[in-house]
Amino acid sequence: MAPGDILVDVRGVAKHYGEGETRVDALRSVDLRVHVGEVIALLGPSGSGKTTLLNVIGCILAPTAGRVELDGDAVFDGKWLRSDLRRLRLDKIGFIFQAHNLLPFLTAEENVSVVLDLAGWPAERGRERARDLLDYLEVGHRAKVKPALLSGGEAQRVAIARALANRPRIILADEPTAALDSGRAQLVMDLLRKLASDQKACIIAVTHDEKIFDRFDRLIHLRDGRLVDS
Amino acid sequence: MxxxxxxxxxxxxxxxxxxxxxxxxxxxxxxxxxxxxxxxxxxLAVVKAPAADVWVVEAGTQGPFAEASSIPATTRDAVARMPGVAEAGAITYQTIEASHAGGTLRLYVIGFEPGRPGGPQRITEGRGLGRSHFELLADRKTGLVPGETIRLGRDRFTVVGLVEDAMNSGGDPAVYVTLADALTLQTAMDPAAARVQAARGDGGLRPPTVAAVVARLQPGADVALLTATVRQWKHLSALSQSEQEQLLLASVVDxxxxxxxxxxxxxxxxxxxxxxxxxxxxxxxxxxxxxxxxxxxxxxxxxxxxxxxxxxxxxxxxxxxxxxxxxxxxxxxxxxxxxxxxxxxxxxxxxxxxxxxxxxxxxxxxxxxxxxxxxxx
Structure with missing residues (x-):
């Protein structure tokens, strides 16, 4: 693949907590490249560093050492290279949560358009984009419903719509199918694969769900903070 | 959003x-x-009601609200004749209980001379005191209404008008009667033994006393000069309106x-x-x-x-x-x-x-x- 196709480039990233006897190495010199259209899974036992790596790529957690580039922009090289990390997340990264984390006081449509509102889109255009996304994800008929009245699958699709709203090229998912039954989980993964392809994005998902392993392009295994194979 | x-x-x-x-x-x-x-x-309502400039009270007291004050009723004539005084009125205050509508009404009775300082500034319903006896003006909070009668002491009074926000520092609503009726009421409220002695002719006739004399001054008159002049009389003292208000707040309700x-x-x-x-x-x-x-x-x-x-x-x-x-x-x-x-x-x-x-x-x-x-x- 061409260098321009690399959306996530993590080199020599390490993260430790504490010092001396209490030191815990969550990540040890991790190198990872994710290309346009790729859908990869981060696997490993609890405490292996999956979530830490996801947080580092999501610019939520500063590594102790290493370099991180997102969509061609260097964002970390021993220190954060940008002060507006939230804006960076808003523009480049979409998050899909295990428990969908929709804002309970907003309707499905508003949960999607709030991202565009934060990004400075005009309200009407934001609503249109939200409706289009919800239609695309086949939950358009539930646009005016609040999350409490959505089924698990509907809520997760709204959460995916929210993650995609501002057309991010990097989508990070934390156990995206944990709350879904087997059939619905397969559908969500098919949808994510299609989105990655359509939007020229990449998807990095933390998962334990063996039933969906075949839907990933690569399975990245972590153990004790190291990549053990891929 | x-x-x-x-x-x-x-x-x-x-x-x-x-x-x-x-x-x-x-x-x-x-x-x-x-x-x-x-x-x-x-x-402050009861102090402000007479709209006075100077209060003349008993010497050595801070009356009539902070302490009891008793001065001869004739003091009013003496004060009225002083230079700078526009008008003066004698005034009495006493708290009594009266039966009304099957209950007991605690009333603050203010005696004043109609046409002279000491009465209410505004009558909100009815009329002022027109007769020299047995009429009263009541604060609305008494529950009395014009035309109603109430027994105070030995006499029955007719309510002829209502006033508002007139009460003492304890919250007892006020009624206004003529000074003559108030003085009679004072006698009626005397201890029974004293009244028996008086009926026997023992002790002779006491000259009528009032609690204070309130004075309004002519424009440009000096309040301080007038109070200083009054204080020269051994049996009298004088307070300006603002001193009286301060005294009340500092001692009675403080x-x-x-x-x-x-x-x-x-x-x-x-x-x-x-x-x-x-x-x-x-x-x-x-x-x-x-x-x-x-x-x-x-x-x-x-x-x-x-x-x-x-x-x-x-x-x-x-x-x-x-x-x-x-x-x-x-x-x-x-x-x-x-x-x-x-x-x-x-x-x-x-x-x-x-x-x-x-x-x-x-x-x-x-x-x-x-x-x-x-x-x-």
Whole structure:
């Protein structure tokens, strides 16, 4: 693949907590490249560093050492290279949560358009984009419903719509199918694969769900903070 | 998109209940402010009623409100003749209990000379005293109505008019009678043994005494000079109107005023803590949502706006409910509840400050939230 196709480039990233006897190495010199259209899974036992790596790529957690580039922009090289990390997340990264984390006081449509509102889109255009996304994800008929009245699958699709709203090229998912039954989980993964392809994005998902392993392009295994194979 | 309003509408019932609770607390705070003001206003009402410039009282006393004062009724003529005095009137004060409508009415009886200083400034219903005996003007809070009669001492008086906000510092509503009737009433209230002795002719006739003589001065007359002149008489003393008001506040109602003032301070502190707790709890309940907002890229100003707007809406709604409730019930209090626009303004300022400080605690907690907590990992 061409260098321009690399959306996530993590080199020599390490993260430790504490010092001396209490030191815990969550990540040890991790190198990872994710290309346009790729859908990869981060696997490993609890405490292996999956979530830490996801947080580092999501610019939520500063590594102790290493370099991180997102969509061609260097964002970390021993220190954060940008002060507006939230804006960076808003523009480049979409998050899909295990428990969908929709804002309970907003309707499905508003949960999607709030991202565009934060990004400075005009309200009407934001609503249109939200409706289009919800239609695309086949939950358009539930646009005016609040999350409490959505089924698990509907809520997760709204959460995916929210993650995609501002057309991010990097989508990070934390156990995206944990709350879904087997059939619905397969559908969500098919949808994510299609989105990655359509939007020229990449998807990095933390998962334990063996039933969906075949839907990933690569399975990245972590153990004790190291990549053990891929 | 206004997230604060959306969140309030989502949990509207709970928010309204919280506002109502806060509103009731504000009602109590406003009631205490009103009672405090009412205490001062009541105490001053009786002093301000004669619209006098100078009070002439018994020497060595701070009468007639802080201490008992008794001076010869003829003092009025002497004072009226002094240079600079426009008019003077003798006045008496006494508290009596009278039977009325199957109960007991505690009344503050003010005796004055119609046509001279000492009477009420405004009659809100009925007419003034037209006859020299057995007529009275009553404060509306007595429950008496024009045309009604009531027995005071040995005589029955007819209510001919009503006045408002006339009472003593203890809150007993006032009735105005002629000085002649008041002096008779004083005699009727004398101890029984003294009255028996007087009936036997023992002790002779006492010259009539009054509590004070109030004087209004001519324009440009010097109050200080007049009071100094009066003090030269061995048996008399004089106080200016402002001295009389200060004396009343400093001695008669001071302790009650400080007590209510201290209680008001405690109540305001409790309110501040309650408001802070409500706003802090509201914020803490939203930490996961705040973490999600931060994770998806919401700037700090969006999160601060969410908390501060809700805090201000809560505070202002609570205050509005409190104001509405107190205005609705203030006339049902046995004593006057006096609320000035200034009080509402000051309380609004305090509540807004409390809300801002309280939301500051919430904002601090919210800004500390790690967006990673939204990931649940």
């Amino acid at each position: 206004n997230l604060a309003i959306k969140d309030i509408r989502h949990g509207l019932f709970r928010f309204v209940l919280t506002c109502l609770g806060l509103g009731l607390l504000m009602t109590v705070v406003l009631a205490m402010i009103g009672i405090y003001n009412g205490l001062v206003a009541d105490a 302790r009650a005023r400080r007590q209510i003032g201290l209680f008001l301070g405690i109540l305001l502190s409790v309110s501040a803590v309650v408001i802070a707790l409500i706003i802090y709890t509201m914020t803490m309940e939203k930490l996961k949502q705040i973490a999600t907002l931060k994770l998806i890229g919401a700037p700090d100003r969006t999160i601060v706006g969410l908390i501060v707007q809700q805090a201000l809406i809560l505070g202002i709604s609570g205050l509005a409910i409190g104001l509405a409730l107190i205005l609705l019930v203030k006339d049902s209090f046995p004593r006057r509840v006096v609320l000035e626009p200034f009080n509402a303004l000051v309380l609004t300022g305090i509540i807004l400050m409390v809300c801002l400080v309280a939301s500051g605690l919430g904002v601090r907690a919210a800004l500390k939230v790690d967006p990673a907590t939204a990931l649940g990992g």
